[in-house]
Amino acid sequence: MHDALMAALRTVNDPELHRDLVSLGMIEAAELGGGVARVKVNLTTPACPLKGKIEGDVREALLKVPGVQDVVVTFGAMVRAPSQPALPGVKHVVLVGSGKGGVGKSSVAVNLAASLARDGAKVGLLDADVYGPSVAHMMGQGAARITANEERKMLPIEAHGVKFLSMANLSPAGQALVWRGPMLHSAIQQFLKDAAWGQLDYLIVDLPPGTGDVQLSLTQTVQVTGAVIVTTPQDVALIDAARAIDMFKKASVPVLGIVENMSYFVAPDTGHTYDLFGRGGSRKLGEQFPLLGEVPIDTDVRQDSDQGTPVVLAHPDRPAAAVLTQVARNLAGQISIRSLSSLPDQLTVV
Structure with missing residues (x-):
């Protein structure tokens, strides 16, 4: 039988x-x-x-x-690792980037990590926005300090089921970093290779805006599974997002999908939907990239970030939280598709 x-x-x-x-x-x-x-x-x-x-x-x-x-x-x-795992113990490195600031990239990265962890994945989160780190605050750990183990490797801070590292937990609050490119490269190397990440299914990396030194350092340091592009519907944001896509293309990093943030607003009193910034503009970036989701404007996203709990955990029934949860699952699906190419034709079965 x-x-x-x-x-x-x-x-x-x-x-x-x-x-x-x-x-x-x-x-x-x-x-x-x-x-x-x-x-x-x-x-x-x-x-x-x-x-x-x-x-x-x-x-x-x-x-x-x-x-x-x-x-x-x-x-x-069981999240399957590609033929060349990104780092020892880390199966997939996923970059979350944008062509410009102010599109909610860090909020998306934090909620992706929290949602994947809540679903049962082993997740790390690296705040690579060295000049403007915000992940620690959004994770409710702005005052925490990074320590090291006996092997002198940095120990990631844990919050909401996610291991994370941020420059905000190394430097005094409010202090500006005035670093040149080689110093940035060294910091990224340390965050990736001199940290005790342990066993991770996904390491989500929150990139700084633009197409600069940090992005290049990351793509040259580790095997990246792919990138997620966060944009808003306005044409000016889409133009910058297209530049980010071109950068990843030149670095041979697959684009796993697009997240259109602040896509629309649902009035809480009437339920009527308003397309404040021209919803759906991200589809102009081309049909070759999956649209992972259109995230509505929701004040809870901002309030929960300020209070240190991702909205997918604090208010999972809110419209933005529901979409972000689905975005995380759609992303996980795209990663599985990418991993399939490295699987043998027939696997051992029961």
Whole structure:
């Protein structure tokens, strides 16, 4: 009967990877007892955006097997590393960038990290905006200081299930850093390679605005899985976002998707939607990049950031939080698609 169950599961494709669950090695167990088929599916990410569809497709396929009267599906998850992991213990490095400041890039990066961690992934967050670090404040750890272990490696600070490092936790509050390019490169090297990140599924990197030294240092230092571009709908923001995309293209960093932030506003008293900045403009960047989500303007995002708790955790039912959660899951799906190219054609299965 095990063979019959596995044969049925070979007809079920992962809706993003477009290969069947068995050849992808996603079936950990499949057994039948008392008319009930029990299956454990190991997803390629705990933040799988199409988990519900997979469960429905598995149930539908197994109910066609003679003797199966009911189906119980349970899930695990294992984020697969590419053929060349980014850093020891770190499977994927994802850059969050923008062509200009003021588009909410850091807010998006913090909420992506918090959402992925809440879904069960092991997540790190690096604040690479050396001149204007804000991650520590948004994570509620502005006063914390970075320490080192016995091996003299920096110990990331932990908050909301996320390990993070920020220059704000090394330098006195309000002190300006006047550094040249080589000093920036050295700082980025230390944050990446002289830190005890441990085992991470995703290391989210909040970049400074623009296309300068920090971006170049990162792409030259580690194997980057891809980049997320944050923009707002206005033409001037889109022009700058296009420059960021061109920079990543020249650095051979895939663009995993676009996040259109401050896309629209929903009036709390009437529920009416207002496109204050011309919603949907990010689609002009080209159909070749997935639109991960359109995040509405929401005062809770700002208030929660000021209070040190990402909105996806503080107010998960708010419209912006719901979209940011889906953005994180869509991003995880895009990373899984990228990882597929490094997988063998057939994996060991049960």
